[in-house]
Amino acid sequence: MSEFRFTDGNLLVMYAVHKGKSQDGGLPDYIQERVKVGLETYNSIMKSRADRHKTMVMIVGEPGPAEKVKEMMVKGGVKQDIIAIDSESKNIAQTVDYIHDMISKKPNPPMIYFIASVWLHDTYNTSVISKMKDIKTQFYGALDHRQVHEVEQEKALDTPKKGGEYYKRKMTNKAVDVLLNIIFPS
Secondary structure, eight states, X not given: OOSSOOOOSEEEEEEOOOOOOOTTSSOOHHHHHHHHHHHHHHHHXXXXXXXXXXXXXXXXXXXXXXXXXHHHHHHTTOOGGGEEEEOSOOSHHHHHHHHHXXXXXXXXXXXXXXXXXXXXXXXXXXXXXXXXXXXXEEEEEEOOOXXXXXXXXXXXXXXXXXXXXXXXXHHHHHXXXXXXXXXXXX
């Protein structure tokens, strides 16, 4: 039996929660990078997936910036009627909870493509490992050219809660590393 259930459709999650502002009043550069990665992922899905007609896009963020992200996605070729905005979720854990509640009851939940800044990968993994064990997810990290102290301040707002599954996976990875080092010494 497969570890994951068969997927039916695609859910592209654009994580646009942020604190910074750009000089011109638009979206910050790092959010625009996420949109570029989101459009590349969307186009890839449209070209390669048989279930591309069941693709939805969910933008997570404050209402104003989320509308700007939506406009950029529509300009990039995404149909407006498949885009939804989640302005209730304030961090990755809440977003993952919301997605889990929304799709867990489906017999074949969609494949989830989560797009955020590269430095949010650990936070995402921690939330997904504990919540969505049987659901296929893929994280795509966009470049973030901000200074380290800005990233660390924003990262502190999104610190993950590490559950038992996280530590179990961490120990398994460590055991595999030790075994491989014994078999293939450098």
